[in-house]
Amino acid sequence: MTVSKQKQFDIPFLNDPATLIEFSNGHTFVYVPKQGDVFNVNTWVKTGSIHENAQNSGVSHFLEHLMFKGTERYGPGEFDAAMENMGAVINAATWKDFTFYYITGVKGEGNQNFRAALDMHADMMLHATMPDDEIGETHNPNDPYTEANKRERGVVIEEIGMRSDQPWTKTFNVLNTMMYASGHPYQRDVIGTREIIAAIPRQSIVDYYNTWYSAPNMCTVVVGDFDLDSLIKDVSAAFDFSHRTHAAGHAMESVDAALTTPTEDMFTVIEASYQTSFVLMGFHGPCANDLRETIALDIACKALGEGRSSRLYNRFIEKADEPIFNMINLSQSRFKLGNVVYLQANFSHPDYRLVLGNVEDEIRQFTTQTPITDDEFDRAVKSLKVEFAETSETASGIAEALGESFTLTHHFDSYSDYLNVLSQVSRQDVERAAHRWLVVDQHYTAVMVPEA
Structure with a gap:
């Protein structure tokens, strides 16, 4: 992938400037040189509950869980095990405007740990397979659990239940409902509801993934001590979007005026x-x-x-x-x-x-x-x-x-x-x-x- 834009900008407290790269496919990459053995690779996606609707509320968070369930190259659990073996820390988070995934680790001799982490991180971001047996069957959330629905669908539903019992969550959701008009994307709870998560089909999740996990909606940040030219080549090769031919979703920048008027309550x-x-x-x-x-x-x-x-x-x-x-x-x-x-x-x-x-x-x-x-x-x-x-x-x-x-x-x-x-x-x-x-x-x- 070719570089369409490259510029440097200063980072507070660091001696060397950061480098901003925009690839021709729209993928944004930032390298921040920081001396030491520790690296962080972090990819942010410009989507969260802001791009959901009443039918798929919570899909961003559900997808975040499923991203760790394997690719065509790595089976479920293999990514986690590989990162654990190299002592790296991995996690992800979903919020109203974004979803992000990161790895922090020690780059290893000859940067071998970093290269492995970057390769698997990019593979996860672009090639998540979301197998049916990892998602779990659709079901009535009020029915007893079966082996078929105890998978990640059940994990998220349990998480929703635990959150709903917390006083701050209850209070926040009531406040959120008042502060935004019905239909405003910020009014919905990021985690969704038990009923929606129990019923949403795999294809709806895949469609959302294909729409929003696209080059123009992603920014990858690498912080560490690396050679810039080699790093640009590594990132460009790892984040190969050529197979992702779906039209990219356009991130929401504003809402209809009618939705900016909160409720009267x-x-x-x-x-x-x-x-x-x-x-x-x-x-x-x-x-x-x-x-x-x-x-x-x-x-x-x-x-x-x-x-x-x-x-x-x-x-x-x-x-x-x-x-x-x-x-x-x-x-x-x-x-x-x-x-x-x-x-x-x-x-x-x-x-x-x-x-x-x-x-x-x-x-x-x-x-x-x-x-x-x-x-x-x-x-x-x-x-x-x-x-x-x-x-x-x-x-x-x-x-x-x-x-x-x-x-x-x-x-x-x-x-x-x-x-x-x-x-x-x-x-x-x-x-x-x-x-x-x-x-x-x-x-x-x-x-x-x-x-x-």
């Missing part, structure tokens, strides 16, 4: 058999590709509600005469179609309206009356710098940051330019971002309280 109470109450508040935020605004809002979240020095922690836990919160935290999650700021808290007080009213008062004060101070601003900026530096210490941290940047924004600036943009954000920028996005009258709340 902004507050929901759920009763459950727990001893304490769980609350999630959600505030719509900027798009992930607006790096400056995203960073400004991150600083606001840190000062207001993240960590022991934040206002919410100090008022309701550290300095409270009788603390009613077991935990409280405010942070921003990045999404392609619009970030979300989540407030997460657990408390024991029986009057949830009083508790939530006090929290809203503190947020309102921060955004309108007593905005972020110089000291709070400096602490928050320092904290973000430390977190960024910690991410940049490891091969896996660098690869994942670049992959996420690619899938959410189509470029790598949100990682490569992060420190530069952070240094340009002013306290006034943070005030404006907090005032714009942390509007008490425009947030959504789901609270789970003990049964009466």
Whole structure:
């Protein structure tokens, strides 16, 4: 495969620049030179629950499981065993906007471990066979398990059941339903439902795989100490898409205007058999590709509600005469179609309206009356710098940051330019971002309280 574009860009804390390669088939490849014996190979696919519908909800996550079930060259379990034998760590994850797969290991004498890992990783990404006997038969999820449906289909259904019993998952799903209009791709749970996973046929999974696991939708990141020219040849040979002739799916960049209007319900109470109450508040935020605004809002979240020095922690836990919160935290999650700021808290007080009213008062004060101070601003900026530096210490941290940047924004600036943009954000920028996005009258709340 020929190279259609090649350029270098700087990576924070590293002496040598990274190299961006775009192959003529649309596959993106990034090499980050990092001295040492450790390597990471990480492939990100620009699809997740964002490209699902009511009929195949959860297929991205189900497919992630099935990707490890063999290819024409390697049978089920052989990839895992080979990586384990070389001491490598493998895993994958699915989220709303992306799915990614990675290997971290020691490159070995003459790079033999790395070459084997790259070969098997690419083979898995492009040639997954998804055998029927590994998927398991379709069935009624309420029927007793049989040997036929105990396969990966049953594993995912069990995972759904375990998640559904978790209070935070229940609360999050209720909040998510309120924050997006019916039909919005972010409204669906990434893992799907028991009924859909039990019924989805193999061909539907294969069709989804053929559509989205295509060259234009993939970015492979390699971090380690290698010769660039040899590495480009190795990656080009390993990721041979010539047999994948299906039309590539086009990643969603926006949604219909009708779907951007959330539901009218902004507050929901759920009763459950727990001893304490769980609350999630959600505030719509900027798009992930607006790096400056995203960073400004991150600083606001840190000062207001993240960590022991934040206002919410100090008022309701550290300095409270009788603390009613077991935990409280405010942070921003990045999404392609619009970030979300989540407030997460657990408390024991029986009057949830009083508790939530006090929290809203503190947020309102921060955004309108007593905005972020110089000291709070400096602490928050320092904290973000430390977190960024910690991410940049490891091969896996660098690869994942670049992959996420690619899938959410189509470029790598949100990682490569992060420190530069952070240094340009002013306290006034943070005030404006907090005032714009942390509007008490425009947030959504789901609270789970003990049964009466």
